[in-house]
Amino acid sequence: MEMTQKNDLADDRLLRRMLAGDEDAFTDLYRRKHPAIYRFALHMSGNPALAEDVTQEVFMALVREPGRFDPTRGSLGAFLFGIARNHLKKRWEQERRLVPIASDSDESDDFAAFAASGNGNASIPASSFDDLDSLDTIGRVRRAISTLPENYREVVVLCELEEMSYEEAAAALSCPVGTVRSRLHRARTILLEKLREAHTARRASALGK
Amino acid sequence: MDCSQFEELFHDLDRPGTDGYAARESVLAHAEACSRCGQLLTHAESLDLALSALSARENGERAPAHLETLLREEFRHGRAAASHRRVRWQIAALATAAAMLVVLGLSLHHRNRANAGSGGGSHSSPAVASDNRVNAMDVNSSADDSVGSELAAAESQAGDSESATAFVPLPYADDSASADGGTIVRVELSRPQLASLGLPVTDMADTDRIAADIVLSEDGAPQAIRLISRSSLD
Numbered sequence: 153m154e155m156t157q158k159n160d161l162a163d164d165r166l167l168r169r170m171l172a173g174d175e176d177a178f179t180d181l182y183r184r185k186h187p188a189i190y191r192f193a194l195h196m197s198g199n200p201a202l203a204e205d206v207t208q209e210v211f212m213a214l215v216r217e218p219g220r221f222d223p224t225r226g227s228l229g230a231f232l233f234g235i236a237r238n239h240l241k242k243r244w245e246q247e248r249r250l251v252p253i254a255s256d257s258d259e260s261d262d263f264a265a266f267a268a269s270g271n272g273n274a275s276i277p278a279s280s281f282d283d284l285d286s287l288d289t290i291g292r293v294r295r296a297i298s299t300l301p302e303n304y305r306e307v308v309v310l311c312e313l314e315e316m317s318y319e320e321a322a323a324a325l326s327c328p329v330g331t332v333r334s335r336l337h338r339a340r341t342i343l344l345e346k347l348r349e350a351h352t353a354r355r356a357s358a359l360g361k
Numbered sequence: 362m363d364c365s366q367f368e369e370l371f372h373d374l375d376r377p378g379t380d381g382y383a384a385r386e387s388v389l390a391h392a393e394a395c396s397r398c399g400q401l402l403t404h405a406e407s408l409d410l411a412l413s414a415l416s417a418r419e420n421g422e423r424a425p426a427h428l429e430t431l432l433r434e435e436f437r438h439g440r441a442a443a444s445h446r447r448v449r450w451q452i453a454a455l456a457t458a459a460a461m462l463v464v465l466g467l468s469l470h471h472r473n474r475a476n477a478g479s480g481g482g483s484h485s486s487p488a489v490a491s492d493n494r495v496n497a498m499d500v501n502s503s504a505d506d507s508v509g510s511e512l513a514a515a516e517s518q519a520g521d522s523e524s525a526t527a528f529v530p531l532p533y534a535d536d537s538a539s540a541d542g543g544t545i546v547r548v549e550l551s552r553p554q555l556a557s558l559g560l561p562v563t564d565m566a567d568t569d570r571i572a573a574d575i576v577l578s579e580d581g582a583p584q585a586i587r588l589i590s591r592s593s594l595d
Contacts, residue, residue, distance in 0.1 A: 175437065
């Protein structure tokens with residue numbers, strides 16, 4: 153939390169200098185903030201070109217309308233993530249060729265269907281995913297994340313891959329901390345199930361050979 | 362701790378500040394006692410490991426370098442545009458201020474003219490002019506021209522605190538042309554005296570006196586008169 157406050161102060165100083173026309177401050181701010189935004193867009197879309205476009209739009213918005221950021225409503229990082237999410241949603245609405253987006257109303261249905269299919273965790277077999285840190289498994293985890301409903305995917309990206317706290321993710325997603333927590337738990341449960349299925353299929357395939 | 366409580370907490374064992382982190386010891390103890398929950402915990406730890414590996418692997422992902430160049434150009438462009446906007450605003454503000462000053466000046470000027478005109482009304486005709494300068498041309502022209510046109514064009518000034526009508530030919534003057542080369546005499550006249558000159562005045566007492574300039578011909582006969590008001594600007 154202390155680190156977060158220090159980061160916010162540094163961001164605030166850079167932003168003030170940027171508003172005064174300091175190009176170096178803008179560059180520093182971009183270098184500090186853009187990797188997380190780019191990775192978020194990349195994980196959410198699975199498309200490097202789209203992630204680049206979204207990152208560009210986010211910082212264009214900061215350059216053109218810096219007054220839109222209100223520090224009393226959250227951190228600069230949360231503000232930038234908010235812009236990124238909006239652009240992603242717009243692009244998804246424009247281009248239906250990406251991963252389907254689940255609306256808020258789909259969230260409970262998805263989870264209910266998943267739970268009914270085998271009561272979630274209870275269906276996981278005894279064998280452990282002992283190869284989960286292999287390159288192959290990392291690829292499977294990435295694919296599993298990309299098939300999560302949008303609301304679950306973004307909390308996994310922020311809390312697991314970007315290692316944000318619940319509070320930071322809640323600020324970035326403009327939702328309560330409790331919502332972040334429950335979505336993350338459901339997302340992790342779905343991921344466990346997906347990986348179990350993949351693991352079972354792989355074992356069956358190996359035994360067949 | 363029972364299994365449902367375990368399922369509520371086991372995702373947060375490594376997340377400081379959460380209930381799961383606070384109850385870590387109890388959760389681990391339950392996982393050891395319950396084989397089903399123990400397996401869940403093992404899978405969750407494996408998932409954490411995979412997610413950490415994915416995070417570490419992709420932590421170095423950056424947007425292409427050309428994007429930074431593009432955004433810096435945009436920043437410079439925006440800064441220049443903002444600077445131009447600021448200059449335009451300053452020019453517009455200055456122009457507005459200048460226009461307001463001009464309007465204010467004109468309005469004050471007209472107001473002063475109006476005040477000067479209305480101030481002389483008590484002792485002179487309604488056509489009293491605010492420009493009070495007196496010169497020989499006025500005398501000549503007022504003597505030569507008709508009374509109506511002269512009153513309308515009356516522009517003479519006897520001093521900073523005086524206003525005056527234009528010269529009006531006296532009804533009993535012999536010949537207006539004889540005023541040429543005449544002299545102007547400042548006098549103070551009572552109502553009867555004005556009446557004797559052919560200017561009956563009704564709104565003043567017999568004892569009141571009013572200043573006037575009289576144009577005398579070479580033979581000393583009054584030819585034209587103008588009334589002077591001293592009170593308006595005092």
